[in-house]
Amino acid sequence: MEDKSKFPVKKVLFICSKATLESVYACFIMANGARMEGIESEIFFTFFGLEAIQKNKLDHLHVATVGNPAMHMPTMIGGLPGMEALATKMMKSKMEKLDIPPVGEFLEIMVASGVKIWACKLAMEMFDLKREDLIDDVEDILTVGDFYGRAEGQGTQIIFI
Amino acid sequence: MEDKSKFPVKKVLFICSKATLESVYACFIMANGARMEGIESEIFFTFFGLEAIQKNKLDHLHVATVGNPAMHMPTMIGGLPGMEALATKMMKSKMEKLDIPPVGEFLEIMVASGVKIWACKLAMEMFDLKREDLIDDVEDILTVGDFYGRAEGQGTQIIFI
Amino acid sequence: MEDKSKFPVKKVLFICSKATLESVYACFIMANGARMEGIESEIFFTFFGLEAIQKNKLDHLHVATVGNPAMHMPTMIGGLPGMEALATKMMKSKMEKLDIPPVGEFLEIMVASGVKIWACKLAMEMFDLKREDLIDDVEDILTVGDFYGRAEGQGTQIIFI
Numbered sequence: 001m002e003d004k005s006k007f008p009v010k011k012v013l014f015i016c017s018k019a020t021l022e023s024v025y026a027c028f029i030m031a032n033g034a035r036m037e038g039i040e041s042e043i044f045f046t047f048f049g050l051e052a053i054q055k056n057k058l059d060h061l062h063v064a065t066v067g068n069p070a071m072h073m074p075t076m077i078g079g080l081p082g083m084e085a086l087a088t089k090m091m092k093s094k095m096e097k098l099d100i101p102p103v104g105e106f107l108e109i110m111v112a113s114g115v116k117i118w119a120c121k122l123a124m125e126m127f128d129l130k131r132e133d134l135i136d137d138v139e140d141i142l143t144v145g146d147f148y149g150r151a152e153g154q155g156t157q158i159i160f161i
Numbered sequence: 162m163e164d165k166s167k168f169p170v171k172k173v174l175f176i177c178s179k180a181t182l183e184s185v186y187a188c189f190i191m192a193n194g195a196r197m198e199g200i201e202s203e204i205f206f207t208f209f210g211l212e213a214i215q216k217n218k219l220d221h222l223h224v225a226t227v228g229n230p231a232m233h234m235p236t237m238i239g240g241l242p243g244m245e246a247l248a249t250k251m252m253k254s255k256m257e258k259l260d261i262p263p264v265g266e267f268l269e270i271m272v273a274s275g276v277k278i279w280a281c282k283l284a285m286e287m288f289d290l291k292r293e294d295l296i297d298d299v300e301d302i303l304t305v306g307d308f309y310g311r312a313e314g315q316g317t318q319i320i321f322i
Numbered sequence: 323m324e325d326k327s328k329f330p331v332k333k334v335l336f337i338c339s340k341a342t343l344e345s346v347y348a349c350f351i352m353a354n355g356a357r358m359e360g361i362e363s364e365i366f367f368t369f370f371g372l373e374a375i376q377k378n379k380l381d382h383l384h385v386a387t388v389g390n391p392a393m394h395m396p397t398m399i400g401g402l403p404g405m406e407a408l409a410t411k412m413m414k415s416k417m418e419k420l421d422i423p424p425v426g427e428f429l430e431i432m433v434a435s436g437v438k439i440w441a442c443k444l445a446m447e448m449f450d451l452k453r454e455d456l457i458d459d460v461e462d463i464l465t466v467g468d469f470y471g472r473a474e475g476q477g478t479q480i481i482f483i
Contacts, residue, residue: 009313022208026208030305034305037306122420125420148355148356148361151331157317160481163476168475183369187368187369259447318478
């Protein structure tokens with residue numbers, strides 16, 4: 001039988017495509033967890049996921065309360081003004097209790113521990129974003145082609161979130 | 162030209178992160194389909210996906226009717242009390258006709274055929290869940306680091322759903 | 323140190339499972355971008371994603387305005403009749419400015435450049451679809467088992483969208 005430990009995960013390359021707080025946290029927790037295991041870890045922010053690295057937006061991400069049956073709120077209530085804010089506040093306070101930092105601070109910690117942060121060129125054009133709209137920690141702006149280049153190497157996993 | 166059949170998919174490792182019935186079924190159908198091909202298959206339940214292995218919740222998952230344009234319902238109607246229940250009932254009856262079992266039974270079948278079921282430690286803490294809240298078939302509770310350990314080996318694919 | 327360039331991404335196999343315009347475009351842009359790099363590229367359409375290859379639906383996909391906090395619309399407004407249509411129109415006009423073709427034309431371009439298009443057998447049965455409901459460019463209808471067969475070979479990445 002093959003010795004699996006000879007083929008560990010060496011690199012994870014996340015595509016962060018959504019702006020919901022739960023998606024962004026799922027991505028950050030997995031990317032950070034990989035670094036803690038000594039695995040190379042990079043995040044490519046695209047489409048709505050770009051909000052998580054926009055200076056003026058990253059602290060204002062929300063939990064999706066409608067279209068998310070797990071919230072166990074009747075949709076009409078989930079859609080009431082204030083419910084999304086409430087769910088978001090609850091998630092943030094829960095994260096704080098578990099010592100999980102807010103988005104901006106989480107990004108800093110990840111970058112300090114070696115997670116590489118990329119932005120998608122096409123999505124930037126789609127949303128009329130400039131380099132200065134993004135946090136300084138963004139390593140570079142990549143085309144889709146560049147992205148596939150980042151996925152080279154044995155033991156690499158691309159994970160779309 | 163390379164002989165591709167020398168490098169088959171040997172293992173699929175799913176991350177089940179959402180509680181919508183359509184996400185959970187997509188995950189189960191792919192995980193089960195892999196086992197039927199002799200491929201190793203494991204599911205790591207995290208975030209809202211944990212509901213699919215919670216004793217008191219797994220039979221009450223819903224289809225998302227809002228935030229899902231494929232439902233072809235105007236959003237105001239999709240949000241009316243009862244519409245989500247109706248869409249859920251329709252999906253369940255359709256699944257039954259195709260001989261696809263309900264969530265609880267599907268889990269049992271998968272485990273019997275060798276699919277391994279894991280729960281995410283951090284998400285359990287986030288939702289204040291205890292081991293006894295989960296179905297007995299859960300193999301163990303894993304950290305994100307443990308999860309990456311499960312992905313070792315050639316021909317492994319991590320699939321985030 | 324390992325020479326990563328010896329292990330490039332050779333094939334990407336997308337699972338297109340949702341019908342929102344933003345999901346479908348994310349999938350198409352990545353699949354097409356792969357071909358442009360000489361990478362093999364295939365898309366397996368399943369669940370609601372099947373709408374993107376249904377003759378009578380592919381030109382009517384919508385952006386999700388509710389359940390998508392990135393729209394920055396209060397949910398009650400996002401749910402108003404017309405808002406989804408408006409967001410969809412805005413996205414389509416933005417895509418046009420960036421020279422990104424509409425869904426039907428994008429499919430033709432991809433197929434012409436060698437992207438393979440597959441439909442999921444089980445999902446077709448779920449939605450009572452026949453072969454003639456799908457665009458002619460669909461290569462074949464596959465079981466989940468067949469799908470894993472398509473993922474054979476070194477340097478293959480399965481990406482679930």
